[in-house]
Amino acid sequence: xxxxxxxxxxxxxxxxxxxxxxxxxxxxxxxxxxxxxxxxxxxxxxxxxxxxxxxxxxxxxxxxxxxxxxxxxxxxxxxxxxxxxxxxxxxxxxxxxxxxxxxxxxxxxxxxxxxxxxxxxxxxxxxxxxxxxxxxxxxxxxxxxxxxxxxxxxxxxxxxxxxxxxxxxxxxxxxxxxxxxxxxxxxxxxxxxxxxxxxxxxxxxxxxxxxxxxxxxxxxxxxxxxxxxxxxxxxxxxxxxxxxxxxxxxxxxxxxxxxxxxxxxxxxxxxxxxxxxxxxxxxxxxxxxxxxxxxxxxxxxxxxxxxxxxxxxxxxxxxxxxxxxxxxxxxxxxxxxxxxxxxxxxxxxxxxxxxxxxxxxxxxxxxxxxxxxxxxxxxxxxxxxxxxxxxx
Numbered sequence: 094x095x096x097x098x099x100x101x102x103x104x105x106x107x108x109x110x111x112x113x114x115x116x117x118x119x120x121x122x123x124x125x126x127x128x129x130x131x132x133x134x135x136x137x138x139x140x141x142x143x144x145x146x147x148x149x150x151x152x153x154x155x156x157x158x159x160x161x162x163x164x165x166x167x168x169x170x171x172x173x174x175x176x177x178x179x180x181x182x183x184x185x186x187x188x189x190x191x192x193x194x195x196x197x198x199x200x201x202x203x204x205x206x207x208x209x210x211x212x213x214x215x216x217x218x219x220x221x222x223x224x225x226x227x228x229x230x231x232x233x234x235x236x237x238x239x240x241x242x243x244x245x246x247x248x249x250x251x252x253x254x255x256x257x258x259x260x261x262x263x264x265x266x267x268x269x270x271x272x273x274x275x276x277x278x279x280x281x282x283x284x285x286x287x288x289x290x291x292x293x294x295x296x297x298x299x300x301x302x303x304x305x306x307x308x309x310x311x312x313x314x315x316x317x318x319x320x321x322x323x324x325x326x327x328x329x330x331x332x333x334x335x336x337x338x339x340x341x342x343x344x345x346x347x348x349x350x351x352x353x354x355x356x357x358x359x360x361x362x363x364x365x366x367x368x369x370x371x372x373x374x375x376x377x378x379x380x381x382x383x384x385x386x387x388x389x390x391x392x393x394x395x396x397x398x399x400x401x402x403x404x405x406x407x408x409x410x411x412x413x414x415x416x417x418x419x420x421x422x423x424x425x426x427x428x429x430x431x432x433x434x435x436x437x438x439x440x441x442x443x444x445x446x447x448x449x450x451x452x453x454x455x456x457x458x459x460x461x462x463x464x465x466x467x468x469x470x471x472x473x474x475x476x477x478x479x480x481x482x483x484x485x
Contacts, residue, residue, distance in 0.1 A: 294360025
C-alpha cells in the first residue's frame with residue numbers, strides 16, 4: 094500500500110477528499126491545500142488520470158522526525174531512491190515548506206535533501222557523478238511540527254493542464270478550479286448549465302467531461318510514465334476501464350456565451366479538442382461514439398434569456414487583466430442584476446477575486462466559499478434561490 098498526497102486549491106480539500114474516496118481510496122489526513130490517502134499500485138496512475146480537482150499527485154517516500162540537519166539527512170538517505178529514480182534522472186527539489194518546526198531555512202533544507210538523495214544513489218550505483226541527462230524528477234518537502242514528508246512528483250505538468258485548451262485567452266480560469274466549482278454546487282448532468290462569460294469555455298467543457306463521465310487526464314502524459322516503477326500494461330488496463338465508463342447515452346444541456354466573438358471561437362475550439370480526446374479514448378476500446386459538444390453563442394449577457402425554467406448559471410466574470418479598472422468591474426457587476434432577473438429560478442454561482450463583488454451585484458449569497466490557488470485569493474458566491482433539482 095502506498096501513501097499518496099494530492100494537492101489542491103486551499104479550501105478545496107473536502108471536495109478533493111470526496112473524489113479520492115469515490116475512487117475507492119482511504120483518506121489519511123489533510124492540511125491546507127493537500128490531502129493524504131492510501132492507495133494500491135494502480136492508484137499511482139488512476140488518480141492522475143481521474144481526479145478533477147487535484148493540482149498534482151505525489152508519492153510519499155518518507156515520513157520521519159527531524160530536529161536537526163543530521164536527522165534530516167539520515168531520514169532522506171534511508172529511502173530506497175534507487176528503486177524510485179532512473180540513473181539519468183535530473184533530480185530537482187523544487188519546493189520546501191516548513192511550519193512550526195526547528196528546521197525552517199528552506200534553502201538549507203533543499204540542499205540537504207538533494208545531497209542525501211545523490212549520496213544514496215551514488216552508493217547504490219557506484220557512481221561518483223550522476224549523468225542527469227534524462228527526464229526531470231521533482232521532489233517536494235514539507236516539514237510540519239518537526240515531521241518531515243518527502244514527496245516524489247507523479248504528475249509532471251500540473252493536472253489542470255488537461256491538454257485540450259489550445260488557447261486560454263487572457264487570465265483563464267484553471268480547469269481544476271472549474272471542476273471544484275461544479276462539485277461545490279453539487280451540479281448534476283440533467284440540470285441545464287450556462288456560463289455567460291465563457292472566455293475559453295473552461296466551465297462548460299469541464300461540465301461536459303463530468304456529465305459524460307470522461308476522465309480529465311485522457312489527453313496527456315504524467316511524470317510517473319518516466320519512472321522505473323511505472324507499469325505500462327496496468328496503466329493501459331486502467332485507461333481502458335475508465336474509457337468504458339464514458340457515457341454517451343445521457344441528455345445534457347450545457348451552454349456558454351460571450352460578447353467577444355474570439356472568445357466564442359476559442360471556446361468552440363477547446364471544446365472540440367476535449368471531445369475528440371474523449372472520442373479517442375472510446376475508439377481505443379473499439380467504441381465509435383460521438384460526444385456532444387457544449388453550445389457556445391456570441392451574446393452580451395444583458396441580452397440573455399433563460400433557455401429553461403431552472404438550471405445553474407455558473408461564471409467567472411471579467412476582472413483584473415480581463416477588464417480595465419475597478420470602476421468598470423463595479424459597473425459590470427451591477428449590470429449583472431439582469432441575470433438575477435432573467436434567470437429568476439436558476440441557481441447562480443460566481444467566482445471572483447474582487448472583494449467588492451457582492452456589494453456591487455446587490456444580492457446576498459446563500460453561501461460564500463473561499464479558494465486560494467497559487468497566490469490568488471478568490472471567493473465563490475452561491476445563490477440558491479430555490480431547489481432547482483440540482484441535488485437530485
